[in-house]
Amino acid sequence: MDNINRIKHLYCRGGFGLSISGLEHxxxxxxxxxVEDLFKxxxxxxxxxxxDGNETYNDAAKADSLTKKMFMQQQRQLEKDLNTGWITQMSTTDSQLREKMTLFWHNHFACRTQNAFYAQQLNNIHRTHALGNFKTLLLEVSKSPAMLQFxxxxxxxxxxPNENFARELMELFTIGRGNYTEHDVKESARAFTGWGFNNNGAFVERKALHDDGEKVFLGKSGAFTGEDIINTLLERKETxxxxxxxxxxxxxxxxxxAKNINAMADVFYGSSYDISKLLKFVLTADWFYADKNTGNLIKAPVDFIVGLNRQFYISYKNPEILMQFERALGQVLFYPPNVAxxxxGKSWIDSSSLMFRLKIPSTVLNDGVIAFKGKADPEDEAFLAMNVSKRNAVNTQVQSQPNWDKFLSGIPANISKASIAGALLAPALNSNLMAIVNRSxxxxxMVIELVSTPEYQLC
Known part of the structure; x- marks a missing residue:
């Protein structure tokens, strides 16, 4: 792989892609x-x-039915604002690697909450520690109101004892299935008794509710606290x-x-869970740039949307259209399907989502109309029922504004159309793609047709 393709691959995986002018630079x-530039x-x-704050949520419980309906409408708007705020940040920031890893931790520590303030708080924990130390990140997530509530x-x-958090901590956040027993779950749950939060969204250890008796966890015994459990899990290389x-x-x-993953685990464990050291090891490894590892991943819906926004400098008159894109493609930020x-992977693509994926680029780049339909997210059902509305097919004007002048001015004067196509797409140009290039x-x-191909769905 030549150098320009390595750089393109680096930014596709370690960020959301490079504009043609950025790649040239x-x-x-x-x-x-x-890699150093990406980290810097x-x-x-x-x-x-x-x-702004959590005050509105604290007053909601005392409200009458009319006020609760208004609160629910306000809550939904705050959730929309938070969603589009993050999409906009990913689409415009220079901190591509931090946001890409924030998205990774957002899915690793999957969490749903109806409190947008708590959701934002957890998202900022992911962002703050995205490139830092995993132990610190894990502790902060474990003490966050969003996760403690969820x-x-x-x-x-x-x-x-309630075992939900203790179980998911092991199964999904650290050592994974097969590396602990049901007894470990029960003893771990006892260690986390008393962990909670107050009305201001601050973590509190409620001493009176904590079981300070001896526990036996992963073969060790002691009067363990929640932090002791986390330390023990991190001592296991399985994590x-x-x-x-x-x-x-x-x-x-x-x-x-296995060989590459074991090498990664050696670096991660040996550095006491330094996320940046792990990422630098991966992003500079020869195998990261091997042909079998390039142009082979299906873009997650958010990667697809953000990459398109960044490549063509797109702004939206109504940013909430981005949530409709997310819903149609199966990834609504802050609304994972479950705690897992x-x-x-391949689950991103089905007959319905592929149709939208192929249509969205040309619609956005031509300010077109797109029809959205489908079942509402379960969390939306109560809101929709209250407003006696149904989610039928709706034709929506996208009202997008790509900056074509900026895009076109960033293309070097003497570059070939094939080179432009190569900069836009991760897979190698095949005969079908070259046919588009040659007839344009x-x-x-040409670029609108290229980004409407199945190949554009890969990175």
Whole structure:
């Protein structure tokens, strides 16, 4: 693979892709220097600040039915604002690697909450520690109101332990299935008794509700607390291997390769769970750039939408259209299907979502009309029922504004149409793609047709 394709691959996987002008700007860098540049541009932290505070939620429980209906409408609007705020940030920020890894942790620590303030708080935890230390990230997530509420640890009390959080902590967040017993789940749940949060969304250890008796967990015994359990899980190399397997599928290939994953786990475990050291190891490894690992991943819906926005500098008169795109494609931010998150891979594509994927680029780039239909998300059902509305097919004007002048001016004067196509697409140009290139009479129509192909769905 030549250098320009390596740089393109790096930014496709470690970010949301490069514009043609951006690729031209850094194509002369070595892979090592390009990786350093990617990290440098993501060194800053820009938190989401869409939701001001938690006060509204504290008053809702006391409200009458009319006020509760108004509150529910307000809540839905806050959720929409948070969603579009994050999409906009991913589409415009220079911190591509940080946002790409925030998206990874958003799915790894999958969580649903009706409190948009808590959702924003958890998202900012993911962002703050996205490139930092996994232990710190895990502790902060475990103490967040969103996760404590979602997995019922607010109800976890001495004498009546709730096992939800303890189970998912092991099964989905750390060592994975097969590496613990039901007894470990029960003892772990006892250790997390008393962990909760107050009305301000701050973590509290309720000492009176904590079981301070001796527990036996993964072969060790003691009067363990929640932090002791987390430390014990991180002492097990199975945790490093579990995280590295998920990251490999996210950044490299859907088909795990044991040799590479073991090498990743050695780095991760040996660095005391330093996420940046792990990522630098992966992004500079020769196998990361092997032909079998390029142009082979189906873009997640959010990657697809954000990549399109970034490539063509798209703005939207009504950003809520982006949520309709997400829903049609099967990935609504802050609404994972369950605590296991979105499965990814080939599950992103079915006959319905593929139709939308192929239609969205030309619609967005031509400010067209697109029909949305389908069943509402389960969390929306109550809201829809209250408003006596049904989700039938709706023709929606996208009202998008790509910046064609900026896109076209970023293309070097002497570059061939085939080279433009190569910069836009991850897979190698085949005969069908070359036919599009050869019959096109202008660059604009060519690129719209190219980004409407199945090949554009791959990175």
């Amino acid at each position: 850094i194509k002369g860098l070595s892979v090592k220097h390009a 541009s993501s060194s800053g932290i820009q938190p989401l600040t869409v939701i 997995l019922n640890n607010q109800q976890n009390k001495k004498g009546h 490093a291997r579990f995280i590295c397997t998920k990251l490999y599928k996210y950044l490299v290939n859907d088909m795990p390769e 998150g979105w499965p990814g 009479t202008d660059v604009r129509s």
